[in-house]
Amino acid sequence: MREVYVIGIGITSFSRLEYPLSEIAAYPAMMAMRDCGIEKVDHLYVANMGASRVSGQTALASAVVDTLSLTPAGAEAIENGPASGASAIKQGFMAVASGLHDVVLVTGAERMREVNNLEATDFVATLTHPIAEYIYGTTLPSLAAMFTRLYMDKYGVTSRHLAMVAVKNHDNAMNNPFAHLHQPITLEGILDGPEALTNNPFVSDPLRFFDFCPVSDGAACVILASKEVADKVKRPRVRLAGVGQATDTHAVHEREEPTDLLAVRRAAEQAMKMAGIKPSDVDVAELHDAFTILEIVESEEVGFFKKGEGHLALEKGETRMGGKIPINPSGGLKAKGHPVGATGLGQAHEIVTQLRGEAKKRQVKDAKIGFTCNFGGFGNNVVCLTFMRED
């Protein structure tokens, strides 16, 4: 297998974007091509989840490759739920590692704010089991809420821990110009104060408004290349050193231990093993915190902390900027935003920015090894990636 390098990156703001979906996908691709000085690529992978349902567009990759005037390069769309972004990166990795292509462009885009919040929530809910979950009115927030209650009962996680994740990630997003939410919040405002219930009402108890990520439009891109190509690019050298993917039962209730996220554990193990690292080697991580509980649990499942102790590490400040393992310096999905099909690429963009030392106010000092966890379904399809700075 050949080594694979990230030679170019680009991103849009995660917010509301009033452009056609194909242009939203193309914009960060143009930025990424400028970033590395590449004008042609061999192949495009376009990550997206809702084009056909939300944006009324099919065959998105064909539109994007032509919008970028990159024909006749091959192009295909990758749909793998909220893990579409990292799945597309994995496809790009395999294309370069195998020798099939030398330069591939992986872009991901979503335009979710084209519809109202109820429709967007229902669109995402269609990834649940159609007979055993969806027909009951199940949504991802409700699955997260029931999972949270189990975790609270078993491990002593409290609403305060969840609120601490939200406060941390909103603070981090203040230093990210691409983040959807530039809104500092406090425990007083969302949990302890007299206005807390008004500011932060229950959405699906025990989860409240600020336990959820916003509904975002957005796009991000990485360009992957072989070592021969990367050698000619005058940008800090970041290698995509490990990829891992695992699945779990479609219906959440079927899992043997309902508080485990086995697909996260297995995907992380693969991504770290391929890179030849252990969890304690990671300097910075972007974890899929669509719901605050997920940051805590994923931090355990990927191996940063023991099972059931992620909330204790959070209490000690180990996951904040300057802590033992800063998690979600971008603001995470919680505050940077969650354009579902693009989220994995947004995570990769942040990690490469960190490893290049170009994250400015949100820079994690001396970051050499970065890690992402892109969580599809409610943990039924997870892709993890390990990135390494090489000097």
Add this chain to the structure above:
Amino acid sequence: MNLEIYAYKCRKCGQLHYPYRMMCKKCHNNEHNAFDPVPLPHKGKLLTFTRLQTLAADFSVPDIQLGIVELENGIRMLGQLQIAKPKSGMAVTGSVGVVRQMGYNTYHGMIFHEAK
């Protein structure tokens, strides 16, 4: 008419599955029609629950209760709840009723109540 929801028992190894799947998760039996339908028990224990207040637009109620129940035979299922004060671990009984109306399509599922 008493409506039932079915689990599926592998004819080869006896493993019960809910929901339906094409191949047995235990013995990987891949023969066509490899399962016998078995009605799910209506009694069980509530493992976790939530009151969901942001619903898809086809619901005409402000909120619904959802829960995961471990049934008497060990199978778990998700269902709607009609329980005034749900608690983890409480005994529940289920009946099959209408859980969702999407346009002209009516969907039936398990609705759990507090056991008497």
